[in-house]
Amino acid sequence: MGQQALCYDGTWKGLLSLIFDVYAYKYSISAIVTENNAIQSLLFTSALIHVVTEDIKSARVTKGIITSVGKKGYLELYHVFLSEKEGRELLILRTVQYYLGVKEQASKNYAHADVLEVKKIVKSVSRERHRMKAFIRFQLLKDGVYFAIAEPDFNVLPLISKHFKDRYADQKWIIYDVKRKYGLFYDGGEVQEIEFGTENRLDQKSISLAGHESEILYSTLWNQYFKSVNIRERKNLKLHIQHVPKRYWKYLNEKIEMGG
Amino acid sequence: MGSRIQEKLSILADAAKYDVSCSSSGSDRKNKDKGLGNTGAGICHTYTEDGRCVSLLKILLTNHCIFDCAYCVSRRSNDVKRAAFTVQEVVDLTINFYRRNYIEGLFLSSGIFQNADFTMERLVRIAKKLRKEHNFNGYIHLKTIPGASEELIFEAGLYADRLSINLEIPTEAGLKLLAPEKNHREMIHPIKYISNRILQTKEEKKIIKSTPKFAPAGQSTQMIIGAAKESDLQIVHAAQYFYTHYKMKRVYYSGYVPISNDLRLPAIGTEVPLVRENRLYQTDWLLRFYGFEADEIVNDMNPLLDLDIDPKLSWALRNMDRFPVDVNRAPYEMILRIPGVGVRSAKKILAARNFEKLRLEHLQKLGIAMNKAKYFISCHGYIQRYADQQSERIKHFILSGSSSKYVKAVSTQLNLF
Numbered sequence: 185m186g187q188q189a190l191c192y193d194g195t196w197k198g199l200l201s202l203i204f205d206v207y208a209y210k211y212s213i214s215a216i217v218t219e220n221n222a223i224q225s226l227l228f229t230s231a232l233i234h235v236v237t238e239d240i241k242s243a244r245v246t247k248g249i250i251t252s253v254g255k256k257g258y259l260e261l262y263h264v265f266l267s268e269k270e271g272r273e274l275l276i277l278r279t280v281q282y283y284l285g286v287k288e289q290a291s292k293n294y295a296h297a298d299v300l301e302v303k304k305i306v307k308s309v310s311r312e313r314h315r316m317k318a319f320i321r322f323q324l325l326k327d328g329v330y331f332a333i334a335e336p337d338f339n340v341l342p343l344i345s346k347h348f349k350d351r352y353a354d355q356k357w358i359i360y361d362v363k364r365k366y367g368l369f370y371d372g373g374e375v376q377e378i379e380f381g382t383e384n385r386l387d388q389k390s391i392s393l394a395g396h397e398s399e400i401l402y403s404t405l406w407n408q409y410f411k412s413v414n415i416r417e418r419k420n421l422k423l424h425i426q427h428v429p430k431r432y433w434k435y436l437n438e439k440i441e442m443g444g
Numbered sequence: 445m446g447s448r449i450q451e452k453l454s455i456l457a458d459a460a461k462y463d464v465s466c467s468s469s470g471s472d473r474k475n476k477d478k479g480l481g482n483t484g485a486g487i488c489h490t491y492t493e494d495g496r497c498v499s500l501l502k503i504l505l506t507n508h509c510i511f512d513c514a515y516c517v518s519r520r521s522n523d524v525k526r527a528a529f530t531v532q533e534v535v536d537l538t539i540n541f542y543r544r545n546y547i548e549g550l551f552l553s554s555g556i557f558q559n560a561d562f563t564m565e566r567l568v569r570i571a572k573k574l575r576k577e578h579n580f581n582g583y584i585h586l587k588t589i590p591g592a593s594e595e596l597i598f599e600a601g602l603y604a605d606r607l608s609i610n611l612e613i614p615t616e617a618g619l620k621l622l623a624p625e626k627n628h629r630e631m632i633h634p635i636k637y638i639s640n641r642i643l644q645t646k647e648e649k650k651i652i653k654s655t656p657k658f659a660p661a662g663q664s665t666q667m668i669i670g671a672a673k674e675s676d677l678q679i680v681h682a683a684q685y686f687y688t689h690y691k692m693k694r695v696y697y698s699g700y701v702p703i704s705n706d707l708r709l710p711a712i713g714t715e716v717p718l719v720r721e722n723r724l725y726q727t728d729w730l731l732r733f734y735g736f737e738a739d740e741i742v743n744d745m746n747p748l749l750d751l752d753i754d755p756k757l758s759w760a761l762r763n764m765d766r767f768p769v770d771v772n773r774a775p776y777e778m779i780l781r782i783p784g785v786g787v788r789s790a791k792k793i794l795a796a797r798n799f800e801k802l803r804l805e806h807l808q809k810l811g812i813a814m815n816k817a818k819y820f821i822s823c824h825g826y827i828q829r830y831a832d833q834q835s836e837r838i839k840h841f842i843l844s845g846s847s848s849k850y851v852k853a854v855s856t857q858l859n860l861f
């Protein structure tokens with residue numbers, strides 16, 4: 185059999201179903217594309233095999249991965265998936281094949297090129313996940329919802345959902361990813377994914393207009409606090425920027441110059 | 445009202461900032477009954493412009509103080525603006541900052557107003573209010589006021605995740621000179637009490653699961669560096685003493701920032717000893733995570749830490765007979781002692797060497813600082829040629845960074861044989 189190009193729906197379960205099919209039909213893969221990309225690149229349209237996403241298939245693969253490298257190894261691959269990095273599907277497939285082929289603890293083989301690449305990506309996605317837990321800034325709106333906008337480098341909202349749910353169990357909140365145009369919404373039950381229509385303006389000005397009366401006070405106080413804790417004699421802007429890279433500043437109210 | 449509270453915040457945050465502790469970890473308080481917050485994430489929500497982690501709302505309840513410690517901005521004789529928060533103000537600030545994801549919790553300290561118990565009682569009341577009235581499960585760190593009663597300290601421990609008393613000056617003589625109203629005995633007493641309580645609570649918890657928590661994130665302390673002419677030997681040994689005798693979670697080191705014209709202290713404009721502070725933190729890590737004893741790092745022969753190289757490297761250079769370490773065979777404890785190898789890379793080495801014999805190129809990929817490590821290791825396909833070099837020369841190579849040429853020369857030579 186020659187090499188095949190496979191196409192899946194772009195979801196994590198879809199990719200796991202694809203991996204299932206690779207084992208079931210003994211495909212040898214030349215490329216993996218998502219349906220969206222496939223439409224754009226006519227190149228593949230003829231010889232493309234479409235994978236059907238099915239819970240049974242993805243669950244089997246999940247179980248297989250967890251049995252061989254544990255929950256942690258599985259989550260690492262999910263991180264790689266959310267990195268949206270080019271070629272991530274093939275990397276995940278190859279790594280799974282390696283994991284399932286080797287007996288012990290293969291996810292700890294730091295000397296293996298693919299494993300190492302996985303770890304590298306996991307490191308940067310984790311860093312972004314961690315940064316989002318830190319840098320999300322809620323603004324209280326008139327209707328009692330705590331609202332935050334984010335623009336993460338990777339698609340990390342699924343990775344921070346539980347953290348915010350556990351922590352802010354008694355308040356309504358929304359975290360919206362403006363880059364990927366979807367958000368998380370919590371109002372006391374389960375966290376839901378939401379999308380805003382284009383009529384919703386998500387700039388700071390519109391949000392301020394919808395802000396609760398106490399919002400300006402606490403935002404100003406936080407801004408003030410940030411200035412007060414600074415020790416001038418120790419100033420080290422290089423270190424500061426290393427910890428809080430400039431691209432995050434526009435969503436951090438302590439970094440915004442406040443008038444008055 | 446907005447501007448008044450803003451002024452208070454600026455005064456009382458400014459006065460609290462010299463306490464460098466920022467940790468919000470070590471406790472795993474769960475969010476109970478759909479309340480607010482939890483601990484355990486230990487997040488730095490932002491960093492100051494001097495690069496320090498901001499994880500807690502760190503403020504004083506008041507900067508009024510009846511004491512006159514020379515190194516402190518809040519000392520009685522200092523001519524500064526004074527302010528005091530009300531209990532409710534601190535509670536509101538904490539809750540509102542927390543809900544906006546600015547902070548992990550509250551770090552509350554205070555100058556001594558009227559007397560120790562009067563002050564301590566208010567600190568405790570704030571923590572109690574947060575826990576009981578607001579079902580707040582975020583992090584609370586309370587400073588124990590020297591001289592406060594055991595009853596109040598006990599109550600504080602019921603609500604706080606962490607308690608701390610800052611020793612500030614590691615030597616009794618230094619303390620007498622700079623903080624005549626304080627003495628070590630009085631400061632050690634509550635440390636001992638808290639340490640015993642924590643132990644006791646742990647024991648009781650084994651038998652009765654519902655035993656209430658007592659300062660689950662333990663206690664910490666801080667020492668000021670460079671205010672009282674103390675040596676690193678004294679500081680490091682004091683730290684080790686705290687870690688072993690009182691099971692301290694953390695000891696913090698704060699380079700003295702000159703704030704006074706007092707002749708007993710470094711003059712205003714003197715540089716903050718940041719490098720020394722950093723070397724002390726590195727030493728602290730060696731004590732806590734690398735299995736080092738204080739004596740191995742600073743002793744009567746070497747009472748001061750090297751400023752130009754890190755303490756692990758200087759230990760290695762003084763103990764060349766322990767090297768080279770074979771990374772494919774050596775036990776974990778010895779891998780940890782290789783300069784340039786951190787805890788994480790040591791663990792990676794142990795995991796990876798199960799799969800294949802490690803070579804230099806593997807080690808490079810594991811994130812080891814090879815510019816240091818290469819003088820102290822041997823591995824597959826790499827013979828250590830530096831082991832019998834004098835440590836002074838190795839130090840010189842590392843510092844000048846010009847050693848790469850030397851390595852090349854050696855390896856081409858090696859290929860010839």
Ligand code: SF4
Pocket residue numbers: 509510511512513516517518519520554555556623
């Ligand atoms: S007791 Fe505390 S607040 Fe008061 S002067 Fe001494 S160090 Fe400062």
